[in-house]
Amino acid sequence: MPNGAKTPDSPNILLILNDDMGFSDIGCYGGEIQTPNLDRLAANGLRYSQFYNTARCSPSRASLLTGLHPHQTGIGILTYSNGPEGYAGDLNKSCVTIAEALKSRNYTSYLSGKWHIASSLTEPTDTWPMQRGFDHFYGTIIGAGSFYHPNTLTRGNDNIEHEAVKDPSFFYTDAISDQAAAFIRQHKAQKPDAPFFQYVAYTAPHWPLHAHDEDIAKYKGRFDAGWDKLREERLKRLVDDGIIHPNWRLTDRDPTQPPWTDAEQREWTLRCMEVYAAQIDRMDQGIGRILKALDETGQMDNTLIIFLSDNGACAEDIPEGVTAKELVDQLMIAQAKTRDGRPVRFGNDPTLMPGAEDTYQSYGTAWANLSNTPFRLYKHWIHEGGIATPFIVHWPRGISERGGLRHNPSQLTDVMATILDVTGATYPKEYNGNAILPCEGESLVPSFASAYGNRGPLFWEHEGNAAVRVGKWKLVRKYPGPWELYDMETDRTEMNDLAAQHPDRVREMTAQYQQWANRCGVIPREKILELMKAEGGTAFWEEEKQK
Template identity: 45%
Template sequence: MKRIFVISFILYIAAAVPLLAQKKADTSKPNLILIMVDDMGFSDIGSYGSEIQTPNLDKLAAEGLRFREFYNNSICAPTRASLLTGQYQHRAGVGYFDVNLGLPAYQGYLNKESLTLAEVLKQNGYSTLMSGKWHVGKDSLGWPNQRGFDQFYGFVPGASNYFDIGEYGQAPPVTLIKNNTKENLKPGEYLTNKIVDNALAFLDEQNKTQKPFFLYLPFNAPHWPLQALPEDIAKYKGRYDIGWDSLRQQRLARQRELGILLPNQKVAQRDPEVPKWDNLTYDQKQLWKAKMEVYAAMIDRVDQNIGRVLAKLKELKKDENTLIVFISDNGAQGGYAGTNRKPQRNGGPIGSPGSYDYQEQSWAYVSNTPHRQYKNNMHEGGFSSPFIAWFPKRIKGGQIVKGTAHLIDIAPTFYEMAGATYPANYKGVKPHPLAGKSLVPVLTSQATEVNRGEPLFWERAGNRAVRKGDWKIVSTYPSYKWELYDLSKDRGETKDLAGERPDIVNELSADYFKWAERTGVVDYDKIKPNQPMQIPGQSTPGPVAAQSNH
């Protein structure tokens, strides 16, 4: 009997060892955190030249890696489509926005052939968590829990108030979703805080498992409406009395000091639509500086909450084995409406519950320093984002590199870091091949920029661009004329070289039309909505009225 027991025990141990090894292997995989802010410009955090207090992001930058060149898709929903799937937006089904224009590339929600980060990582043993803004499909069949996320808290459409009914009683209820169940923000709660409250709760619950985790944390801030906590606004009282002309010069000087802006780079020329600060009246200055005080407060609160995430990682002893990536979904939003603009629907002072102001073009001109143009445009100010990557185990701190990366590169990067297999078949569907390249060689100091072997492409509402090496062509709807810039010297896009180098224009244009055909891009004039609405600051038709400015 004793001999039988010993043999049985040995067999049990033999069977258990592989399982224990598997658990150990799973927990040795890196945790992944993807943080995105909304409508924030290139220079709006300290490590990219800002005066806004962002010590936690600055810590990640100092201990990690920054890119000078990282591209998004210039507007909310298309950016999210590419980020979540590793596909160009049209290939993922969100070529225009989260509205259906009647073609597969423009259906307004993620198609099944474009697998989300959560779907792939979950299949590879990860817990998948999300807290924040979705905005890639309104139908509940395509909500986060139905697209691979184990846990979700946040909102589905393109924007949200930050407060429920407050002192002024004008803010409508803020409807949020937690794992497919609707709930409302309570009076006194602030959305940015609640997003991270839930993210931290998810991390605590996930810590009971033996799995690594992927956390997607897309903030609403600093997207309009400008609403912030009084204590955060108070920190910036008087900071913007100097106005946008002086502030832009301060940011340019800081960018040069940091090495974000190289000495040989030309900066964008002054936006002629932005009035000189010194020409404004006293009352006009009071209105304008209040906008930037609130905008800064919103970014400050995001950074405070990122600090809470870092503290939680340390508490859980997961800080050394976690990759964090931080980006913005597009450049700051333009939309100069004149210095006498009367805020619409405002139920209280700028920043309070019920106020509906936004940053507007004069301050967005500063936010996008040193670049040209704004959200929804394919010049550098429209789709250039700060990029910070932090991973103590694998990323050498304090680096600033060229990068030249795109949203489509995030998915292959995360999959390589996680040792994840991208499936050839997923629930009976053959997934699209990934469009981007892994950033791992750049993140681990094996390269200073992505070697992709092909150009990068953009199209949104008729606006188009191609980046090939240091050359970039861009056209702004309704014009179909290409401009050409040498970004190695002129990232401010101050000198159009199209007339001097028609050979380059023709080469990149031919590349564009081949890409457009294989990606499903359609001439915008053939599919644009019947009731287009202009995005402020743009002469091009933007999303329909219900979706404008998201």
């Protein structure tokens, strides 16, 4: 399909984002986790091997929904209003969301799931979904929390946390899926001839490790070989499937982690990964119900479906530099008690198996290292482990190839550009009286028909971690360290730093990065830390400074 070409009828858009999942966790990207519904989309659509997010929850959501870099939207880091860490922490009025842009084509927009781009968690503001273009919203404003009793559960602009308390079967992943499927059926019944935009934003598999016993049981024994052998097996599958080039070496095991043969607390350690896998499995089951709703309403063929993750796998321990009281009272990402009154037990305690409502744990660095196979580093960082995501595109009416691979480097800003392209929607220069920054993305539509050449430069910054990619070259920095340079054609796993051999290229790309950073409002990390020191800051933010 040539660039700019449209189908006779404007397609529906189904954008599915999940939370804190590694590059190679799902089945169709080499993982052990059973994801038949995502695998089905991949087998009948396209997989992209070099699509990038922005390494963290809130910035990725802001960039995905607006087609801008996160700093341009007011979401510099997160949404908490603790001094400069958020760069305001609210979606500003210099951007429009996909939902707002699609109003020019009479789309009805639905959101089921996590918002996490507003600093006000309890009172509706002009940065909440209903105020930013969505016609219907069911989900959470906060960025994480209990899957059995999530804080800030909202319908429209009204808090409905009591619904989870009253329903003993409530589980947030299921609720997101079922509401998304209900929205699709509702739309077909009420507006059969109009297109819809549906944004489904899961919190799975973000910690805490909460899952159903029957899902956890499916993975008993699946990870017993340990992270070292499993990383090698994943790499082989990725190479065999053409996602990873055979010349790219597997990164070393994270140096802070022991070989599997020396791992302690084996039963608990394995259980952590089994629960993590069960979280993704449950999400895939729900995606299956959403796809069933599309099939049963006759809307599958002309629905553009996109699936991706908001950042690489998360290596954080729970709690890490933050008390249980802060998790509950200040950050609002946990409940102190279960719905039936039992105390929630916080922290990665090997004597306590994760999964149940009264636990609050994470799966740790070694398993995150497996999740990001074959790359290194994690969420927060701009090395490939932090920003590489699976990216699946499925659209029977608009994409003829089935099971194709695309190796085009692309990033979140390109999603808005793509949706504008296929819908014919107009991206405004002004919206509600406010000047709107130009979209930063480039449409992926040319890649629907065949692979094509490199897009323009790609840029990232998060907490001082930064990168620029120009063609095959990637300049990247782990703050406060020096710039590193990698040839992504021969060494995408970033094993051979070429900065010393190419000082002129480093200078040129550094200048490109700095020009972008200045234009997009990136505050240098040093300045952020100076301001934080002057203002004091909570233990949580003190921990953030050390990352």
